Amino acid sequence: MAQFGETVKGYDIPVLNEREIRASAGILLVFIVIAVTTAVLKQDFLLLKYFIVIFLTDFIIRLFISPKYAPTLILSRLIVSRQNPEYVGAPQKKFAWYIGLALAVTMFVLSIIMNTFSPITGIICLICQIFLLFESAFGICLGCLVYHWIYKEKAKYCPGEVCEVNAKQDIQKTSLVQVLILIGFIAFIVAVGILYNDYFAVKSHPLWG
Numbered sequence: 001m002a003q004f005g006e007t008v009k010g011y012d013i014p015v016l017n018e019r020e021i022r023a024s025a026g027i028l029l030v031f032i033v034i035a036v037t038t039a040v041l042k043q044d045f046l047l048l049k050y051f052i053v054i055f056l057t058d059f060i061i062r063l064f065i066s067p068k069y070a071p072t073l074i075l076s077r078l079i080v081s082r083q084n085p086e087y088v089g090a091p092q093k094k095f096a097w098y099i100g101l102a103l104a105v106t107m108f109v110l111s112i113i114m115n116t117f118s119p120i121t122g123i124i125c126l127i128c129q130i131f132l133l134f135e136s137a138f139g140i141c142l143g144c145l146v147y148h149w150i151y152k153e154k155a156k157y158c159p160g161e162v163c164e165v166n167a168k169q170d171i172q173k174t175s176l177v178q179v180l181i182l183i184g185f186i187a188f189i190v191a192v193g194i195l196y197n198d199y200f201a202v203k204s205h206p207l208w209g
Helices: 018-042 046-064 071-079 090-113 119-138 142-150 176-201
Strands: 015-017 087-089
Touching: 015 018, 015 090, 018 046, 018 071, 018 087, 018 119, 046 071, 046 090, 087 090, 090 119, 090 142, 119 142
Parallel strands: none
Antiparallel strands: 015 087
């Protein structure tokens, strides 16, 4: 348990399975979105407090015992066990998780020990959701990017090989037409909002009522 990460043949530093980490981030994202939505709409912070305890406990286990014993990573391993692992360097993940731990400790003090809410806790929740969204949906570890900027020569086996300088393949390139379609789609949604907002705002009624 003293080593952070797993020793895998062919890799000269400890690694982690990115698929498990992304699944874990997705699980935590669903929980925090529900908890924050409940807190905002109903002023009920019970679910958020439970989430903070779960998040903090999970990250303490990840960092000070071993990632393979963290409950959300165990659950994620069960979910993605039939998929081939995608190995990423453990050092940058450890750095990123320390950022998560700092956010969790701050939330624990403010929301549970002091039993308060403020713009500070709101901003921290938003940051956590952004970090989890980028990790689970896009495979981008924002904390790992910070590690890469600070320790550029030490970063190895980054998710999606972003630490390596590679030319984009044709399937990754975005054409001008695609960019214009995206801009047009955003303009379409804005136009729909302007023209039909009052119609959409009318309360729905039961189909069989």
